[in-house]
Amino acid sequence: MLQEAAQWILVGAALSVCAYFYNDIKSLVVPSEGDAPLVFASQTRPEPNAKPGFSGEVRLKADKRGHFVFTGDVDGRPLTFMADTGASVIALTYEDARRAGLSPATLDFSARVATANGTARVAPVILSRVRVGSITLRNVQAAIAEKGALDVNLLGMSFLGRLDSFNLRGDELILIQ
Numbered sequence: 001m002l003q004e005a006a007q008w009i010l011v012g013a014a015l016s017v018c019a020y021f022y023n024d025i026k027s028l029v030v031p032s033e034g035d036a037p038l039v040f041a042s043q044t045r046p047e048p049n050a051k052p053g054f055s056g057e058v059r060l061k062a063d064k065r066g067h068f069v070f071t072g073d074v075d076g077r078p079l080t081f082m083a084d085t086g087a088s089v090i091a092l093t094y095e096d097a098r099r100a101g102l103s104p105a106t107l108d109f110s111a112r113v114a115t116a117n118g119t120a121r122v123a124p125v126i127l128s129r130v131r132v133g134s135i136t137l138r139n140v141q142a143a144i145a146e147k148g149a150l151d152v153n154l155l156g157m158s159f160l161g162r163l164d165s166f167n168l169r170g171d172e173l174i175l176i177q
Contacts, residue, residue: 011171032101053143055174056134056173056176056177057134057174057177058132058135059172060083060172060173060174060175062171066171067083068083068140070083072131072132073127073130073131074092074101074130075127075128075129076129077100079096079100079153081132081152081154081155082154082155082157084154084155084156085156085160086156087155088158089124089142089156089158090140090143090156091144091145091153093144093145093151093153094144094146094147094149097144099123104123104144107125107144108123109121109122109123109144110123111124115123115149115150119145119152120146120149121146122146123144124141125141125142126140127141130142132175135175137159140158140159141158164176164177
């Protein structure tokens, strides 16, 4: 009974945080209720806003709006990302997926996700290598959005959740591998 109450408190807190930041997040990628789950199939440059600490630590500075926007890379190609703990997976714009060497025109955009702008179709993929500063992860789940469905790439929980930790200190998001 106590455990169930704690779970409902966590759900309420999460919903409150989402409601608070709703207008700031242009495209929040989460699976739509009732849609089929995403099924994933396989398929270096220094960052001015990411300053390295010790090996495996990256500090991202918030922009004027409080967002953590930075340059990371996918398979060695630099892309701009926004850190988004509300995104289940890394979400790439259609155009940036092409820049990263993927072929979105050949992918199946049958998975649906809910975004702040409504429902969108995405193509689930596995990214071979994703790097943020000195942190590199391999075989990371991601989704490519249909053309025009996403304004900025989102660094979601498929990356952040594999770190040893990430935390917020003032205007810095600290990633530790």
